[in-house]
Every structure is written in C-alpha cells, then in structure tokens.
Amino acid sequence: MERDVTTPPRETEDQLASPSRRGFLQLAAATGAAVSVGRSARALTELPYPAGDLSDEKLVEMYRTILRIRWHERTQADQMLTNPDYRGYNHFYAGQEAVATGVCANLRNSGPRDQLDLVYSSHRPSGHAIAKGVDIPSMVAEMDFRATGMNGGYAAEMHIADPDVGFAGADGMIGPAPVVASGSAFAFRARGSDQVAVVFAGDGNYAAPHFHSTLNNAKLLDLPLIYVCENNLYHQYAHYSLSCPHEDIASAAAAYGIPAVTVDGQNVVEVYNAAREAVDRARGGGGPTFIEAKTYRYYNHWGAPGAKAGELGAFGYDPLAITHFRPEKELRAWMQRDPVDIARKILVDWGVVDSARAAEIEEEVKAEIAEAFEWGLSQPLCNPEDGLKHVFAEGTVPARQFG
Numbered sequence: 001m002e003r004d005v006t007t008p009p010r011e012t013e014d015q016l017a018s019p020s021r022r023g024f025l026q027l028a029a030a031t032g033a034a035v036s037v038g039r040s041a042r043a044l045t046e047l048p049y050p051a052g053d054l055s056d057e058k059l060v061e062m063y064r065t066i067l068r069i070r071w072h073e074r075t076q077a078d079q080m081l082t083n084p085d086y087r088g089y090n091h092f093y094a095g096q097e098a099v100a101t102g103v104c105a106n107l108r109n110s111g112p113r114d115q116l117d118l119v120y121s122s123h124r125p126s127g128h129a130i131a132k133g134v135d136i137p138s139m140v141a142e143m144d145f146r147a148t149g150m151n152g153g154y155a156a157e158m159h160i161a162d163p164d165v166g167f168a169g170a171d172g173m174i175g176p177a178p179v180v181a182s183g184s185a186f187a188f189r190a191r192g193s194d195q196v197a198v199v200f201a202g203d204g205n206y207a208a209p210h211f212h213s214t215l216n217n218a219k220l221l222d223l224p225l226i227y228v229c230e231n232n233l234y235h236q237y238a239h240y241s242l243s244c245p246h247e248d249i250a251s252a253a254a255a256y257g258i259p260a261v262t263v264d265g266q267n268v269v270e271v272y273n274a275a276r277e278a279v280d281r282a283r284g285g286g287g288p289t290f291i292e293a294k295t296y297r298y299y300n301h302w303g304a305p306g307a308k309a310g311e312l313g314a315f316g317y318d319p320l321a322i323t324h325f326r327p328e329k330e331l332r333a334w335m336q337r338d339p340v341d342i343a344r345k346i347l348v349d350w351g352v353v354d355s356a357r358a359a360e361i362e363e364e365v366k367a368e369i370a371e372a373f374e375w376g377l378s379q380p381l382c383n384p385e386d387g388l389k390h391v392f393a394e395g396t397v398p399a400r401q402f403g
C-alpha cells in the first residue's frame with residue numbers, strides 16, 4: 001500500500017486558531033444557542049463531546065502533566081548523555097505526552113485501591129506512569145536502581161508499578177498486556193464494580209495474536225476495557241505498514257464490533273474527549289472502546305542515541321546507524337505539531353492563562369523535575385545480593401492439593 005509517511009495527521013488549526021472559542025463554547029452551552037455563525041463557531045462544535053465540561057483547573061493540570069512528562073524525559077536523556085554514573089535507561093515517550101495525559105485525566109487515580117481505575121502500560125512506560133499520578137522522585141530513583149525507588153530498585157524502567165495510583169505496571173513483552181488488562185476488566189465486571197481497565201499498546205501490537213483475541217473477548221463479554229493504541233508509525237525501526245494492512249488500526253478494531261475512533265494524539269483535548277466518552281461507556285456497562293491515537297516519538301526506539309544534551313529529539317548520527325530508519329524531515333514535521341505547544345495554545349487561546357503564566361508553569365515544572373532528579377540520584381543503590389528477593393515465596397509453602 002502506498003502511504004505518505006511524511007504527512008502528519010490533519011491540521012488542528014481550525015480547532016485552535018480562535019482566541020474566543022472557549023468563551024463562545026461556554027456561552028453556547030449556557031444559552032443552548034444554535035451554533036452556526038461562522039468558522040470559529042463551526043470549529044467549536046467540531047470539538048467532540050464533551051469539550052465544554054473541561055474546567056480551567058483540569059486544563060491547567062493536563063498542561064502541567066504534559067510538561068512533567070516532557071521535562072522528566074529531557075532531564076533523563078541529558079543524564080544518559082552526560083553522567084557516566086547514571087545507570088537508568090528508558091524508551092522515551094517525548095512527542096506522545098498528550099495521549100497518556102488526555103486518557104488518564106479521565107480516570108480515578110487516587111482513593112481506595114479497590115476503586116481505582118487500572119492502567120496497564122507498555123515497554124514505553126514513564127509517560128503513562130506520570131499521567132496516572134506516580135510519585136516522580138520515587139520513579140526517578142527507581143529508574144536508577146535505587147533502594148528507595150518506588151519498587152525498591154528491582155524494577156528499573158521495564159517493571160515499574162504503583163498500586164496506590166492504579167498503575168498496574170510496565171510490560172516488556174509486545175503482545176500480552178491487553179490480555180492481562182482484559183482480565184482485570186473481567187474481574188471488575190464480575191464484582192459489579194464500575195472500575196475501568198485501560199491498556200496502552202503500540203502499533204506493533206497489531207501483529208500479535210493478543211490484539212485480536214483481546215478485542216474479540218472484550219466485545220463478547222462487554223468488558224469495561226479501553227484499548228489505547230498509540231500509533232507512532234514505527235515499531236522499533238520498521239514502519240507499521242510492514243505489519244498492518246490498515247492505515248487506521250481502529251478500522252481493524254471496528255471489525256470486532258467495538259466502538260473505535262482515531263484521534264489526533266498531539267491534541268490533548270481531542271484525546272481527553274475520546275477517552276471521556278470511552279470511560280462513560282465502560283462505567284455505564286456499555287463495554288469496550290478502542291482509541292487509536294496518531295502520534296510520534298522524538299527519540300529513537302530506545303535510549304538517547306543520536307540525541308544531544310540540552311536538545312529535544314534525536315537527529316544525529318549514531319554508530320549503530322539506527323537514527324536513519326526514518327526521514328529527518330518526518331521527525332521535524334511532527335515536531336511542528338508538538339503536544340506541549342498545542343496544549344499551551346489551547347490554554348492561551350481559550351483565555352485560561354496568558355502566555356506569561358504558561359511560561360511560568362513550565363518553569364515551575366522544570367524546577368519540580370530538577371528536584372526529583374536531585375533527590376532520586378542521591379538515594380542509596382539497591383544491593384545486587386538482594387536480586388532474588390521477591391522472586392521465590394519465602395517460608396514454608398504447602399504443597400498444592402489437586403482433586
């Protein structure tokens with residue numbers, strides 16, 4: 001199939017250009033006014049259900065979350081590039097921040113454990129974790145194998161988890177996470193709970209059998225499952241068209257009889273709205289939803305090869321030549337539609353904050369992240385001797401009886 005891989009998804013200028021849209025939206029909502037008065041009004045109505053219920057606080061919080069993810073990544077990349085003592089690693093999420101943020105802003109992320117919504121993550125977990133509300137200093141410590149990290153230094157990147165916020169954990173295997181998430185969704189349904197299970201998985205998951213069996217079962221059992229497919233166009237160094245015959249992966253999900261939408265993953269409000277509808281459906285007993293977010297990652301598949309300290313994204317040559325799997329102009333084109341810039345523009349255009357306050361918020365977040373790294377990297381390292389702790393049951397284990 002011929003596909004122009006250099007073209008980012010449709011422009012959102014129509015949705016973002018007018019400075020008075022939010023005011024208009026509130027007015028229209030308040031008066032029940034018919035909306036048919038020109039370009040900005042039309043664009044407003046095109047913002048799907050339920051853009052109008054987003055409070056200013058929620059919008060600012062989402063902007064802050066996007067920035068937290070971004071500055072955590074940039075700081076970690078700089079550590080990898082400049083600090084020979086830094087042990088951490090990551091599959092960077094920069095470029096995709098609006099997806100995790102828009103989805104998790106709809107979820108129950110605090111409160112009693114048995115009421116939390118659960119997020120199952122992938123091998124690219126730090127953005128999902130931050131959006132779900134994990135303690136960032138503890139995650140920073142964890143990723144550098146520190147004993148006081150959120151999982152005692154055992155998890156590093158690939159197995160981070162925090163049950164207190166409903167972050168069920170990262171997963172290094174491509175394929176199974178949706179199946180495991182559907183198990184939780186099944187449990188929620190069986191217990192009569194209104195909790196929701198969300199799984200984030202990449203475009204690469206399409207080719208795994210788990211993609212198909214999960215959607216089939218979720219539909220047949222009406223599970224409160226939200227499958228968020230983060231289509232960043234590549235799995236490792238291969239374009240997704242090499243393993244998926246559909247331009248929109250959502251069209252494959254729709255074949256299982258599931259409501260399936262494709263959204264602009266760079267626009268946090270668009271993602272939020274799609275997720276809001278999905279969460280309402282799942283909590284109300286209406287079953288699963290599939291959301292495909294078109295997005296892009298700014299760094300390489302893994303780590304920081306080709307990146308330069310202090311700069312966003314990986315453009316440079318690296319000895320493994322793995323920076324050359326995609327055209328540089330494609331990366332630059334996607335960076336023109338940066339989720340941070342789009343979120344900031346929404347806030348300013350809608351009159352939620354002015355540009356000066358938006359810049360101040362970014363400085364606050366940068367300081368918060370710098371502090372998180374300062375604390376995290378000053379923590380004691382975990383002991384290699386403890387490596388087998390929590391692997392085998394301790395004490396006496398009764399033999400299991402069958403029959």
Ligand SMILES: Cc1ncc(C[n+]2csc(CCOP(=O)(O)OP(=O)(O)O)c2C)c(N)n1
Binds near residue numbers: 174175201235236301
């Ligand atoms: C079962 C399995 N096979 C192969 C791999 C190696 N692997 C790690 S990430 C990845 C590609 C994932 O691509 P995608 O799902 O699109 O996620 P992205 O990295 O783009 O976020 C592969 C093949 C793996 N981790 N697990």
Ligand SMILES: [Mg+2]
Binds near residue numbers: 202
């Ligand atoms: Mg991918």
